Amino acid sequence: MIIFNDKSLIIRLGKNSDLKEIKNIDESLKRTINKNEYNSLKQAIKNKNLIISSTKSTIIGYLWYEYLWGYIPFISLIRIHKSYHRKGIGEKMIKFLERKMKKMNVERILSSTEVENKVAIKFHQNIGFKECGYLEISQREPNRELFFEKLLTD
Numbered sequence: 001m002i003i004f005n006d007k008s009l010i011i012r013l014g015k016n017s018d019l020k021e022i023k024n025i026d027e028s029l030k031r032t033i034n035k036n037e038y039n040s041l042k043q044a045i046k047n048k049n050l051i052i053s054s055t056k057s058t059i060i061g062y063l064w065y066e067y068l069w070g071y072i073p074f075i076s077l078i079r080i081h082k083s084y085h086r087k088g089i090g091e092k093m094i095k096f097l098e099r100k101m102k103k104m105n106v107e108r109i110l111s112s113t114e115v116e117n118k119v120a121i122k123f124h125q126n127i128g129f130k131e132c133g134y135l136e137i138s139q140r141e142p143n144r145e146l147f148f149e150k151l152l153t154d
Contacts, residue, residue, distance in 0.1 A: 013045075014062065025062065049066060061079060061081060062079055064077040072106075072108060091123075091127050107153055109152065114146070115146045135147065
């Protein structure tokens, strides 16, 4: 089911056939998906928790979310092919998620980024997320994760 389609960008739920192109996105960012993440992405597809952005022929981004405590959506990962950065694609995928969650009467969405990632912090702030705390993780660098909340009650 396509909810957003402006002829140049299609945003939809993920399918198993998307996994190969997701790897291309990660490679463009010099990232790799390990076996556990790959299996988690397959589960996200099964649970309808993976959002894909594409042109008519190529997948260019994905948003993976999970549920904290079984009911609060948490954006685990947003990745957009390097060639498509700063074109509003991340925001459009989040708007897609917001519409989906509003239909389910969800009140908020959570997200996070590393405290050092100033670009991601500004991105969250620009689309209405508010800082709501952080988590310090021992034996991990960087070890401080900043959390954001966006209320969907408008």
